Amino acid sequence: MLRTFRDLLVYYRSYKAIAFFSIIISGLFEIVDLLVPYAIGQIINILSNQPLDRPLQVVINQVANFTDFPAEKGLSLGILVAIIFVVTVVRSPIQAWWGAYFPWTISLKVRRDLLQQIITKILTLPLSFYDQHNPGRIANRIAKGIESYTWNYPEIAGRLIPKLMRVIGIFMVIFVLESSIAIAFFVSFIVILALGIKDIQVLMNQEETLDKYMENTQSRTSEIVTNIKTVKAFATEASELNRQTQRLQREFKYLFYRIHMGYVNLHTLQQTLIKISEFSILLWTLLATIKGQISLGHFLTILTVVSMAYAELSPITQMIEFISRRYPGMIRLHEFIQVPSGIDTPSLVPQSLDNNPYHFTGKIEFSQLSFAYPESGLVLEDINLLIKPNETVALVGRSGSGKSTLIKLLFRYFEPTQGKILIDGQDIRTLDIAYYRRRLAIVHQEVDIFNGTVLDNLTYGNPKVSFSQVEQACSIAKVDEFIDQLSHGYYTTVGERGIRLSGGQRQRLGIARALIVNPDVLIFDEATSSLDYESERAIQLAMSEILGTRTTIIIAHRLSTIREADTIVVLDKGRIVEVGNHQELLRQQGIYHRLHSLQETGELY
Known part of the structure; x- marks a missing residue:
């Protein structure tokens, strides 16, 4: 005592x-x-x-x-x-x-x-x-x-x-x-x-x-x-x-x-x-x-x-x-x-903020990557995947196949049990984590909204952005279609967790927020799976304007979201089992074809 x-x-x-x-x-x-x-x-x-x-x-x-x-x-x-x-x-x-x-x-x-x-x-x-x-x-x-x-x-x-x-x-x-x-x-x-x-x-x-x-x-x-x-x-x-x-x-x-x-x-x-x-x-x-x-x-x-x-x-x-x-x-x-801090600690060291920002081409390589959570078996096993600059890659698989875990490793929320992730040929563990993460942006299925104005949430990742750049991102993400309907436009308070916005509005706001930081790599993590058809269509239109402008990774349940992807990667039980575009995978008569055949409502599973 x-x-x-x-x-x-x-x-x-x-x-x-x-x-x-x-x-x-x-x-x-x-x-x-x-x-x-x-x-x-x-x-x-x-x-x-x-x-x-x-x-x-x-x-x-x-x-x-x-x-x-x-x-x-x-x-x-x-x-x-x-x-x-x-x-x-x-x-x-x-x-x-x-x-x-x-x-x-x-x-x-x-x-x-x-x-x-x-x-x-x-x-x-x-x-x-x-x-x-x-x-x-x-x-x-x-x-x-x-x-x-x-x-x-x-x-x-x-x-x-x-x-x-x-x-x-x-x-x-x-x-x-x-x-x-x-x-x-x-x-x-x-x-x-x-x-x-x-x-x-x-x-x-x-x-x-x-x-x-x-x-x-x-x-x-x-x-x-x-x-x-x-x-x-x-x-x-x-x-x-x-x-x-x-x-x-x-x-x-x-x-x-x-x-x-x-x-x-x-x-x-x-x-x-x-x-x-x-x-x-x-x-x-x-x-x-x-x-x-x-x-x-x-x-x-x-x-x-x-x-x-x-x-x-x-x-x-x-x-x-x-x-x-x-x-x-x-x-x-x-x-x-006294709980030990994680790998995020360097991002709060003042000296690290003096470094010049990294500019990536968007080339990502997962090399012999394996990962297991504490007290559990392997979630990912021997993942080898090359994503080219400005390529759109879709990750497909049943729940628990390791799709979201792969993205968590890319963000360095966790460290691989084995193998490494390379950006432009450089191990991400050697990069300043603050600047590295600023070159990535993610839109989740449930977008996290803070209790502030629409503008506060849009500029959260880049507070110094000009208003014209905000408007440009909102135009691409189709935020401009509903912003004028809000009582105070960009200065409307959205409430805790964005409760005053609909699911589709929150999703489009999340896409605009991601674009405002101008990332080299943009990730959509099941961004349309919980939306109605009209909202999903608006999000798909927004995504179609983004694809090809930067490296994009899509995790999706719905086939309509990934049909135009350059490469579709099918994961099963933590391993990559199929790789190809939509037509190639259908011709292979494998897991992707079976999932495609089962769906009647646009759901892969």
């Missing part, structure tokens, strides 16, 4: 000097506050005609000599009242400002740094990470982790550590006045605090388990919101409600019986021990006063500071409880940040 906590402190390393300084000053403010009960105790001594403490009497004599005032009761009372005034009236607002400003300033700066690291991590994690982890769960982990880091530091540096320094100061005050009482106080305080921390450690483990339960519930809630149309279409509202109710009931039982009642029992035990300790020290101090071992003023001072110390015990425990509730969130965020 200590090692983990030490790991968490790494995010505060840049601010350690100011953090240390602010904590020390905050602690001194707390210790200075102890002058008030001490001064009141000395006032009681003066009023009861008992002698002042020798160090204080020396100070009063020095003031009397310096000011020519007689060292009598009036001067002594005046000095003590002045001390109380300075500590209570002057110190309090300064301490309040100090305790709020520095801890929160550091905390907010760390929050900013953490968010920067998180954004970098999100952008550089390998695609395989997102294939294996739920986006809602990732978002929940980040949100809770940031909240935990933001709140925990002010609680620790601004309150917990200064309070502990205050308790140490109280022990020293009591020790100077009566050492035996100080030792008794210290032992009782440590025992009560240790019991509280021990119980909290148990509760912390239960908090972490609860955190996982809540993460699952929130993740499912996020999925319901994302897929709400599917939920309503299948009328599964009741089953989803029942499933979530069961999860929430399990969370409630765990939270109430194991965690909430644990804290209730801890608080009850702690308060009982505190009152027993206070009463015991009261009797001990009273006995010492009766015996003449301490003055009446010291009696009052000891009881006051002991009461102050025990009054801090409950807040200290509550602060530890507060911190413990957020500790699992800090750990889980730290674990996320």
Whole structure:
């Protein structure tokens, strides 16, 4: 646990000097506050005609000599009242400002740094990470982790550590006045605090388990919101409600019986021990006063500071409880940040952005390429394929034949298990990944649309493009056929995931966005498979204007989409089994011919 906590402190390393300084000053403010009960105790001594403490009497004599005032009761009372005034009236607002400003300033700066690291991590994690982890769960982990880091530091540096320094100061005050009482106080305080921390450690483990339960519930809630149309279409509202109710009931039982009642029992035990300790020290101090071992003023001072110390015990425990509730969130965020980044990392190194961009002819070669996902068999095996510049190549095959995986390897989302991919004869692993990917563009079956304007989405890959170039790309992609129908044209907000656009409109927008980056290689990944006939026809017209102008790869289900391809590559079980154009493959009487014969609606399978 200590090692983990030490790991968490790494995010505060840049601010350690100011953090240390602010904590020390905050602690001194707390210790200075102890002058008030001490001064009141000395006032009681003066009023009861008992002698002042020798160090204080020396100070009063020095003031009397310096000011020519007689060292009598009036001067002594005046000095003590002045001390109380300075500590209570002057110190309090300064301490309040100090305790709020520095801890929160550091905390907010760390929050900013953490968010920067998180954004970098999100952008550089390998695609395989997102294939294996739920986006809602990732978002929940980040949100809770940031909240935990933001709140925990002010609680620790601004309150917990200064309070502990205050308790140490109280022990020293009591020790100077009566050492035996100080030792008794210290032992009782440590025992009560240790019991509280021990119980909290148990509760912390239960908090972490609860955190996982809540993460699952929130993740499912996020999925319901994302897929709400599917939920309503299948009328599964009741089953989803029942499933979530069961999860929430399990969370409630765990939270109430194991965690909430644990804290209730801890608080009850702690308060009982505190009152027993206070009463015991009261009797001990009273006995010492009766015996003449301490003055009446010291009696009052000891009881006051002991009461102050025990009054801090409950807040200290509550602060530890507060911190413990957020500790699992800090750990889980730290674990996320420590996940090894993928091959995307170089694209975010500033030096790589100074390189000259690559200009490819579009010649692509897959050489003896094989690939297997972790813990699975080969998805692609011994792929050898040459794509010439400006050639249009269609990839055909049943689901799971490896078509999309081949494109993922081309984009370097994954590394080949064996073999290599060459662009203009150069291994793509030797190229700067940022510039390399900018020379490629892909239009997916489901185009990813951001919640912004149409223009924002069109220029996402090339923000510096001129508006005339945008219009030219939109003309080729047939976006201009519907752009005027939108309320604000190019400046129309499309909504989250482009919800205000139809499927065909999103698809054409995706094609235009790809053209705007002027790629050397353009890929259509089943770009028309989910569209109606009218939308499909518009997309096909857009594609027909593009074919031959650059290297184009088409993954398609529908024969009409690939009929005009220069080369059709048929994959089966991860291997290339047929290569040729449409007519050649029909004459071969192979898999392509069989798929062609089966289709009646334009579907290859």
